[in-house]
Amino acid sequence: xxxxxxxxxxxxxxxxxxxxxxxxxxxxxxxxxxxxxxxxxxxxxxxxxxxxxxxxxxxxxxxxxxxxxxxxxxxxxxxxxxxxxxxxxxxxxxxxxxxxxx
Amino acid sequence: xxxxxxxxxxxxxxxxxxxxxxxxxxxxxxxxxxxxxxxxxxxxxxxxxxxxxxxxxxxxxxxxxxxxxxxxxxxxxxxxxxxxxxxxxxxxxxxxxxxxxxxxxxxxxxxxxxxxxxxxxxxxxxxxxxxxxxxxxxxxxxxxxxxxxxxxxxxxxxxxxxxxxxxxxxxxxxxxxxxxxxxxxxxxxxxxxxxxxxxxxxxxxxxxxxxxxxxxxxxxxxxxxxxxxxxxxxxxxxxxxxxxxxxxxxxxxxxxxxxxxxxxxxxxxxxxxxxxxxxxxxxxxxxxxxxxxxxxxxxxxxxxxxxxxxxxxxxxxxxxxxxxxxxxxxxxxxxxxxxxxxxxxxxxxxxxxxxxxxxxxxxxxxxxxxxxxxxxxxxxxxxxxxxxxxxxxxxxxxxxxxxxxxxxxxxxxxxxxxxxxx
Numbered sequence: 419x420x421x422x423x424x425x426x427x428x429x430x431x432x433x434x435x436x437x438x439x440x441x442x443x444x445x446x447x448x449x450x451x452x453x454x455x456x457x458x459x460x461x462x463x464x465x466x467x468x469x470x471x472x473x474x475x476x477x478x479x480x481x482x483x484x485x486x487x488x489x490x491x492x493x494x495x496x497x498x499x500x501x502x503x504x505x506x507x508x509x510x511x512x513x514x515x516x517x518x519x520x
Numbered sequence: 521x522x523x524x525x526x527x528x529x530x531x532x533x534x535x536x537x538x539x540x541x542x543x544x545x546x547x548x549x550x551x552x553x554x555x556x557x558x559x560x561x562x563x564x565x566x567x568x569x570x571x572x573x574x575x576x577x578x579x580x581x582x583x584x585x586x587x588x589x590x591x592x593x594x595x596x597x598x599x600x601x602x603x604x605x606x607x608x609x610x611x612x613x614x615x616x617x618x619x620x621x622x623x624x625x626x627x628x629x630x631x632x633x634x635x636x637x638x639x640x641x642x643x644x645x646x647x648x649x650x651x652x653x654x655x656x657x658x659x660x661x662x663x664x665x666x667x668x669x670x671x672x673x674x675x676x677x678x679x680x681x682x683x684x685x686x687x688x689x690x691x692x693x694x695x696x697x698x699x700x701x702x703x704x705x706x707x708x709x710x711x712x713x714x715x716x717x718x719x720x721x722x723x724x725x726x727x728x729x730x731x732x733x734x735x736x737x738x739x740x741x742x743x744x745x746x747x748x749x750x751x752x753x754x755x756x757x758x759x760x761x762x763x764x765x766x767x768x769x770x771x772x773x774x775x776x777x778x779x780x781x782x783x784x785x786x787x788x789x790x791x792x793x794x795x796x797x798x799x800x801x802x803x804x805x806x807x808x809x810x811x812x813x814x815x816x817x818x819x820x821x822x823x824x825x826x827x828x829x830x831x832x833x834x835x836x837x838x839x840x841x842x843x844x845x846x847x848x849x850x851x852x853x854x855x856x857x858x859x860x861x862x863x864x865x866x867x868x869x870x871x872x873x874x875x876x877x878x879x880x881x882x883x884x885x886x887x888x889x890x891x892x893x894x895x896x897x898x899x900x901x902x903x904x905x906x907x908x909x910x911x912x913x914x915x916x917x918x919x920x921x922x923x924x925x926x927x928x929x930x931x932x933x934x935x936x937x938x939x940x941x942x
Contacts, residue, residue: 432875432876435867468602468664471599471864476875480870482875508797512847513797516798
């Protein structure tokens with residue numbers, strides 16, 4: 419059965435193509451919930467700005483990654499704008515990547 | 521890589537629509553640089569009523585910049601305003617009319633064929649009307665209004681005026697009804713085009729994109745209305761002065777007001793960049809830094825021409841000032857953002873469906889950043905040589921600079937081509 423931690427770890431495969439940092443370390447994933455013995459996952463995420471040109475591809479990518487997890491039959495990613503994202507939500511790892519350390 | 525004619529999604533028009541405008545613009549940028557280098561000796565003798573100058577100018581303004589801006593706006597406006605493009609079909613109709621009109625206009629300028637100018641100009645104006653309707657209906661449905669949207673509204677208003685003025689000037693070439701006011705209308709056409717349509721679009725897009733891409737803690741807002749007001753005041757004042765006393769002092773005063781607006785804009789951008797989280801300086805920011813130098817130079821040269829002795833105002837120096845404005849300010853701002861727009865267009869078309877399923881490139885991995893920086897260096901050097909040569913009345917220097925910029929444009933075209941060869 420997939421755990422929330424494993425789902426979150428899987429989501430680090432989704433990289434923002436402009437920033438080069440994954441959506442977890444960017445602070446874009448607000449919540450992950452696993453249901454029904456790990457066969458169904460709900461992720462709540464946001465984007466860096468409502469104007470983000472990737473507003474269609476990032477949630478879809480997150481769904482693809484979640485669906486690729488063993489035992490997962492359904493995955494839904496909800497895009498929310500509240501609370502609004504701000505740069506303080508970037509993790510220390512994300513900040514290091516943005517400042518040039520890889 | 522396939523080009524989709526239909527499709528597109530809620531916020532993204534079909535790939536082919538913005539892409540076609542961008543490629544058309546890129547081709548015309550190459551042609552502009554060639555035409556400028558070849559025509560430069562004649563520009564220094566006379567630039568008004570000079571067929572080569574008219575062709576070269578419109579290769580830049582219509583062929584390059586307006587095409588790029590239109591293509592980019594089809595991509596950016598629905599995203600920035602969180603709405604959908606009102607009509608993709610109207611966009612393609614606009615594309616067909618615009619490309620046809622420009623293709624007729626450009627050789628007509630060279631041949632000084634008035635009726636063909638009227639025909640081509642009419643098609644371009646009609647295409648602009650379609651574009652304005654499409655943008656207007658898209659903006660009307662916007663879910664989010666912010667200062668960038670107001671810059672865009674203003675720039676679209678000026679686009680309507682500059683296109684109409686262009687057609688009037690074309691008719692005048694055949695029927696001569698403007699008489700002595702021809703020069704004033706021509707200057708108005710240039711002011712509204714460069715100051716209104718180009719500059720306000722550039723400022724509005726930069727206000728939106730630069731904070732986004734730098735991940736800055738500082739979001740512009742405090743002085744944005746001042747920038748919008750001052751630049752509009754400058755443009756409006758210059759136009760009314762042209763129809764009034766056309767006093768050089770008043771002209772200089774309004775130019776100074778525009779200069780203050782531009783300086784405030786750059787002050788805000790410096791705050792954005794200082795408070796950024798990304799340590800690397802985005803390419804669009806590096807190009808913008810060079811462009812900043814040139815708009816300030818161009819406006820300073822314009823003030824010198826207005827306030828200085830009459831003998832300073834030679835055709836060569838006027839051309840030099842306009843070149844600083846065009847190739848110094850407008851071109852780098854456009855090119856810097858094209859290094860975002862072209863890769864993004866291809867990425868969303870080719871790689872977005874694959875994200876999360878397989879490894880896909882980052883946007884910056886789709887082009888050679890080192891080459892882009894070298895292109896910026898060559899373009900800067902070339903522009904310095906052109907402007908210095910024209911103001912110092914040393915033509916060979918200016919010609920050398922123009923060919924250096926031709927090299928820069930060829931390298932840029934090649935760099936963009938490699939993005940699509942992936």
